[in-house]
Amino acid sequence: MTGSIDRAGCEWLQYDYDPALVAGDRPGSFTMWRYRDLLPVPDGPVRYPLPIGGTPLLPAPALRQAAGIPQLWIKDETRNPSASNKDRATALVIEDGLRRGLDTITTASTGNAAVATSFGAAAAGLRAVIFVSTGCQPEKLALMTEAGARVFQVPAGYAAAVDLSRAAAREFGWLDRNTGANPLTIEAKKTVAFEVWEQLGRRIPDAMIVPVGDGPTLVALDKGFAELVSCGLAERQPRLIGVQAERCQPLVKAWLGAPAGPAELDPAGTVADGIAVLRPAIGDAVLDAVGRSGGAMVAVSDSALLNAVATLAGRAGVGAEPAGAAALAGLESAVESGLTDRSETVVLLVTGREVKAAGPPADPSRVAVVEKLDEVEQALAVS
Amino acid sequence: MTGSIDRAGCEWLQYDYDPALVAGDRPGSFTMWRYRDLLPVPDGPVRYPLPIGGTPLLPAPALRQAAGIPQLWIKDETRNPSASNKDRATALVIEDGLRRGLDTITTASTGNAAVATSFGAAAAGLRAVIFVSTGCQPEKLALMTEAGARVFQVPAGYAAAVDLSRAAAREFGWLDRNTGANPLTIEAKKTVAFEVWEQLGRRIPDAMIVPVGDGPTLVALDKGFAELVSCGLAERQPRLIGVQAERCQPLVKAWLGAPAGPAELDPAGTVADGIAVLRPAIGDAVLDAVGRSGGAMVAVSDSALLNAVATLAGRAGVGAEPAGAAALAGLESAVESGLTDRSETVVLLVTGREVKAAGPPADPSRVAVVEKLDEVEQALAVS
Numbered sequence: 073m074t075g076s077i078d079r080a081g082c083e084w085l086q087y088d089y090d091p092a093l094v095a096g097d098r099p100g101s102f103t104m105w106r107y108r109d110l111l112p113v114p115d116g117p118v119r120y121p122l123p124i125g126g127t128p129l130l131p132a133p134a135l136r137q138a139a140g141i142p143q144l145w146i147k148d149e150t151r152n153p154s155a156s157n158k159d160r161a162t163a164l165v166i167e168d169g170l171r172r173g174l175d176t177i178t179t180a181s182t183g184n185a186a187v188a189t190s191f192g193a194a195a196a197g198l199r200a201v202i203f204v205s206t207g208c209q210p211e212k213l214a215l216m217t218e219a220g221a222r223v224f225q226v227p228a229g230y231a232a233a234v235d236l237s238r239a240a241a242r243e244f245g246w247l248d249r250n251t252g253a254n255p256l257t258i259e260a261k262k263t264v265a266f267e268v269w270e271q272l273g274r275r276i277p278d279a280m281i282v283p284v285g286d287g288p289t290l291v292a293l294d295k296g297f298a299e300l301v302s303c304g305l306a307e308r309q310p311r312l313i314g315v316q317a318e319r320c321q322p323l324v325k326a327w328l329g330a331p332a333g334p335a336e337l338d339p340a341g342t343v344a345d346g347i348a349v350l351r352p353a354i355g356d357a358v359l360d361a362v363g364r365s366g367g368a369m370v371a372v373s374d375s376a377l378l379n380a381v382a383t384l385a386g387r388a389g390v391g392a393e394p395a396g397a398a399a400l401a402g403l404e405s406a407v408e409s410g411l412t413d414r415s416e417t418v419v420l421l422v423t424g425r426e427v428k429a430a431g432p433p434a435d436p437s438r439v440a441v442v443e444k445l446d447e448v449e450q451a452l453a454v455s
Numbered sequence: 456m457t458g459s460i461d462r463a464g465c466e467w468l469q470y471d472y473d474p475a476l477v478a479g480d481r482p483g484s485f486t487m488w489r490y491r492d493l494l495p496v497p498d499g500p501v502r503y504p505l506p507i508g509g510t511p512l513l514p515a516p517a518l519r520q521a522a523g524i525p526q527l528w529i530k531d532e533t534r535n536p537s538a539s540n541k542d543r544a545t546a547l548v549i550e551d552g553l554r555r556g557l558d559t560i561t562t563a564s565t566g567n568a569a570v571a572t573s574f575g576a577a578a579a580g581l582r583a584v585i586f587v588s589t590g591c592q593p594e595k596l597a598l599m600t601e602a603g604a605r606v607f608q609v610p611a612g613y614a615a616a617v618d619l620s621r622a623a624a625r626e627f628g629w630l631d632r633n634t635g636a637n638p639l640t641i642e643a644k645k646t647v648a649f650e651v652w653e654q655l656g657r658r659i660p661d662a663m664i665v666p667v668g669d670g671p672t673l674v675a676l677d678k679g680f681a682e683l684v685s686c687g688l689a690e691r692q693p694r695l696i697g698v699q700a701e702r703c704q705p706l707v708k709a710w711l712g713a714p715a716g717p718a719e720l721d722p723a724g725t726v727a728d729g730i731a732v733l734r735p736a737i738g739d740a741v742l743d744a745v746g747r748s749g750g751a752m753v754a755v756s757d758s759a760l761l762n763a764v765a766t767l768a769g770r771a772g773v774g775a776e777p778a779g780a781a782a783l784a785g786l787e788s789a790v791e792s793g794l795t796d797r798s799e800t801v802v803l804l805v806t807g808r809e810v811k812a813a814g815p816p817a818d819p820s821r822v823a824v825v826e827k828l829d830e831v832e833q834a835l836a837v838s
Contacts, residue, residue, distance in 0.1 A: 073495040076638065080742075080744075082641060082674060085642055087493055089682060089686045090686055091688050093493050093686055094490065094492070095489060099650070099654075101483045101485060109470075109475075121515065126482065130505065132504065133504060134577070134578070154772075154774065155810075191774065194768060195515075195517075196772070215774070218764070218765055218769070218774075219774075220765075255459065271482075303473055303477065354463075357463040360462070360463035378815070382601055382603075385577060385603070386577050386601070388578055389537075390536075390574075391574065391810060391812075391813070394813055394814075425810065426811045426812070427774060427808065430774070431761050
């Protein structure tokens with residue numbers, strides 16, 4: 073900088089202008105397609121139009137100091153296009169569908185996967201057909217219809233919504249993005265492991281703490297780190313510590329071998345709606361992965377979740393929804409129970425933040441209540 | 456991919472594992488610090504801990520087709536950490552403050568700048584003191600206090616909030632991030648011009664359409680493109696087309712040389728709260744930049760703004776707030792009035808999306824109503 077001039081009332085700083093002030097190389101890029109040799113993506117250009125993955129691994133100095141863990145890191149998945157890690161799975165499933173010439177994608181979801189699917193389908197020019205329980209928040213519905221998705225509310229709840237979405241995919245030849253059902257969801261999310269390893273300078277962390285709902289996020293990390301070992305690029309895997317909400321902790325109870333009471337299986341009873349899954353789609357695989365890694369499952373209270381949201385915002389500048397902040401909420405109990413210690417390299421996976429629709433409430437012409445497959449067909453045929 | 460195995464009930468795709476499946480180079484990175492030789496950032500490591508800028512320039516194929524503009528691009532600033540372009544200015548102002556050893560940053564804001572400052576300060580370990588009008592939305596207040604900011608509500612409105620924030624900065628030696636007041640806000644936001652130029656393959660677009668509130672976003676683009684010319688890296692600047700809401704269009708009226716009626720100067724009357732500024736901080740510089748570039752100022756209705764939000768979501772998979780979608784809302788009238796034509800390279804700047812606090816309402820102990828500087832000092836001393 074060499075001084076400043078006044079430009080119509082504005083102070084403009086001045087420099088010794090020279091072409092060399094802008095680097096001559098191309099700006100770098102970092103997306104999950106970097107790992108396409110470990111993804112089922114054949115040759116040819118990637119068709120999915122939004123950049124996905126390559127999210128930051130944040131050192132979070134103030135949080136490190138507050139937690140007393142000098143090698144604490146935040147893998148910030150809120151920087152994906154729809155602000156959650158669901159965008160990875162959505163992108164790979166759609167990439168596969170575009171290559172196969174399909175025009176409709178379907179999923180059931182408690183929220184973020186549906187939002188990611190609605191926006192991802194819009195970007196790619198596909199139709200999204202979303203199945204939710206009738207209890208789904210109106211604000212999330214508004215986000216889905218804002219992106220042009222068709223939404224079906226299923227009175228019998230989330231499990232029935234999954235069944236209906238999967239049946240529709242089979243019957244109508246749609247892309248099935250249901251979590252745990254399509255192996256591409258695991259393939260996509262495993263790229264988080266590759267990124268963490270590269271961002272740590274090709275090192276494996278000692279432990280990684282992860283929110284667990286249906287399970288694919290954690291299982292995909294297991295597979296990703298295992299593949300780094302299989303490739304001869306790493307010698308070991310990190311301990312995986314899965315976190316659930318106290319009010320909906322089927323996998324923590326299963327891990328402990330203890331029966332779960334009704335107060336521990338109440339999805340509507342926790343603020344962490346994004347991980348409040350009564351019957352996790354791939355729960356067995358979660359328990360298998362956690363066990364092999366030397367990790368554990370831990371449960372956290374709603375007040376710990378809300379504290380974690382505030383701490384991520386106030387100490388790291390990261391906005392997270394309660395489910396997205398579960399890893400930080402689980403950190404303290406992981407340290408206390410000896411699952412990790414303060415001298416280790418620990419990565420917290422922050423899976424998502426709150427977004428909201430900017431426009432009006434959900435377009436009623438795009439939302440219908442259905443109980444059976446023929447009602448779906450009828451509703452879509454009419455409009 | 457070579458096949459698949461069953462792993463605890465999950466289908467795991469298999470590959471011919473080999474170290475060469477992961478590229479040996481380091482993953483690329485792309486942030487606004489790439490342009491530090493054109494920023495007032497002396498040598499030494501950047502201290503600001505969040506990656507900023509390097510946002511995608513999206514080709515948006517479905518939107519291109521719908522608009523009939525094959526070279527239409529979206530510069531998606533919603534991918535910044537607090538989901539708006541305000542993060543750039545925040546980061547550079549804080550970087551400067553960290554180097555000068557300051558511990559408090561202040562700004563007045565209608566919303567996004569305050570949220571960006573609150574989260575950015577938290578990430579950097581600074582205290583944020585925010586001044587808003589008493590009409591500021593409770594949800595935005597909750598975001599600010601979630602990140603630990605102190606918020607002062609000023610009954611006399613936004614202009615008085617700016618005055619108080621600037622007076623506090625002078626009196627207490629705080630970092631002044633007020634838009635238009637600190638030349639670093641322009642310096643930071645000009646990096647958008649550098650990025651667009653690089654992302655287009657070192658080419659200047661024909662036109663760039665930009666939401667205008669206080670003015671720094673547009674003025675910074677003017678400066679950035681001018682500096683590319685000064686560096687000998689470009690031969691011309693794009694036409695800059697500024698967009699305001701019909702209900703609050705002081706700069707459109709000034710551009711047209713027409714008096715503005717009360718219905719055109721009603722900040723509370725539009726959905727585009729992010730650009731509803733009655734007395735733009737650097738309005739003269741906006742009019743100067745628009746004029747020199749061969750562009751214009753255009754006004755758009757609220758229904759056009761909401762349509763633009765829906766079109767960005769449904770055709771491009773980009774979530775925007777109404778103010779953030781103003782560039783798309785202005786595109787049609789820019790084409791109709793001959794400011795650009797469908798064969799040109801046109802870039803829409805999408806400045807921000809809606810985010811919301813995940814936790815409880817604003818912490819009342821962090822919010823106070825003040826009218827004078829000594830009340831600010833008193834409130835901060837007490838807590």
